[in-house]
Amino acid sequence: MGRSPCCEEKIHMKKGPWTPEEDKKLVDYIQQHGHRSWRSLPKNAGLNRCGKSCRLRWTNYLRPDIKRGNFSEDEERQIIHLHSLIGNKWSKISTHLPGRTDNEIKNYWNTHLKKKLLRMGIDPVTHTRRTDLDALSSFSTLLTASASLSNLVNPLDNALRLHADAAQYLATLQILANLTKLTNISNPPPSINHLQQLNDLLHVNGGSLGVLGSHLGNYSNVPNIINPSEILMAKFNHASSASEINSGMSSPAFTTSNDMQICIDSTAPPLLSASTPENCEGRECMQEQMDNPIDANASTPFQDWQALNLGEIDEDFSWKDILE
DNA sequence: AATAATCGCAACCGCGCTCAA
DNA sequence: TTTGAGCGCGGTTGCGATTAT
Known part of the structure; x- marks a missing residue:
């Protein structure tokens, strides 16, 4: 049903910001008489406002129990x-x-x-990870940034160079990984052949992930594309032991057994999810999460990246800085 | 210093629900 | 059962303040 104008004389009513005098009249009246009828209130209080305007002013601004200041x-x-x-x-x-x-x-x-x-890469409507290409392009911004970083580091500083290479590579990896998800390309597990090629690449190029990253195109162009992140993780899975990694045969960016465990356990963090689990979708999923305080603190996309915990070279250089 | 663009917030608009007559 | 006054809600607008160019 509904009604359009809240009072017939509306055209004669004052609109716009309230003056301190009007505020005082309203507060005084409500403190004395309460606000049983908003429609009759302005007339009784001597205000040239419509009742609706009075109600809004009172509930949103003048009510004594209103808390002011920043949100905690x-x-x-x-x-x-x-x-x-x-x-x-x-x-x-x-x-x-x-x-x-x-x-x-x-x-x-x-x-x-x-x-x-x-x-944070979260859709404010659905509260799920964003799947749109805007988010993808923001990730390519990360790629550009990591490429710039790569150009900035001293070529003689091998450790820093490798870190920058790895940053750039990871950005590439994530973009390709999500492209494969967005385009619904199947991800069969990497074959031994692929792993062998990967292994060769790493060995031939001294374990530089940057060089490895430059070869990703070879994989992304073949039919039955393999998710690049899976290639990398499978490579680490395939490595005979953590000592091989630590002995310098693999990237110094992943130097501890702890780091290895993280890499083996997960693919690149799902900054963008192209699909939601069958039994857990959108708001319902969030509902479940919110019902469970632990799940309610589920990691944000950024936290996922932090969870990679790739280590820091020194105080001035950290993964957090790159990813931010 | 001037102007444009953006931000943040108070206030407004209009729809739909409730409930009394 | 129908009607419509009154109210509450969510979306939108207007404008002053702030920041960027």
């Missing part, structure tokens, strides 16, 4: 959590955040949290 991290988390469960139900969300109005939460969501999630 805890409040942010709660908003994101609740939004993932119930969507844009701002008034419902506000009931869980004492002193915060639905309007304030809505504004905060639109101006801060939405962007924050997007920066």
